[in-house]
Amino acid sequence: MLTLTNVDVSYGKIAAVRRVSLHVDQGEIVALIGANGAGKTTLLSAVSGLIRPGGGSVTFDGADITRAQPDAIVRMGLCHVPERRLVFKPMSVTDNLLLGTYTRRGRASRADIARDMDAVHAMFPVLKDRARQPAGTLSGGEQQMLAIGRALMAGPRMLLLDEPGMGLAPTVCRDIFRRVLELRSQRGLTVLLVEQNAKSALSVADRAYVLETGRVILQGLSSELLANRDVQRAYLGRDKSQED
Incomplete structure (x- = not known):
């Protein structure tokens, strides 16, 4: 569904990503850790x-999107939930959710939008309870739910989730990752998940890639990477050899 081939990204003379290739098949949850x-x-x-x-190149569902505009990419069904959530804090929870429908104007009816709003409220009931509150008054976990809900209102087929557990209490983080699994099981969404908490990411992902200084250095099934001593030592905070 999503394929990256030898992608390079630089900031001026600084190479941030170097010849990265990866793929995400339809219905998969794939983690990118590092x-x-x-x-x-x-x-x-x-x-x-x-x-x-x-x-390099980026293709989504067979189409080359390497040079596509962000709004065109969203219209194709690929939505990005950014790091640090980036909700519009002065605006109400409901208005934040409705912003997610921007690229659907002229394509989705009011009934479609209302049905999707009901589905987001069903997944995240607190957003219905806080509907009229400014988004900035929500807790960190509630803002993360709002950011995901806003992306869902765009009608995606695939989500890019950037650090959904950042800054959240462990119980809230576990709840967010449980919702990621629900997005796949209940809505059939494909997910590319970026997460510094490798254990949380690998617990929900089918496969994973390990990125180090802009390069993919390891890839495999999540179960394989969880058992890999180098991954344990570098990203899971333990060295299995010391436990034997």
């Missing part, structure tokens, strides 16, 4: 059109 500064957020921004790759 330390701060590894290039994970940059890579998602290149996929969603926020940053132009300097080389």
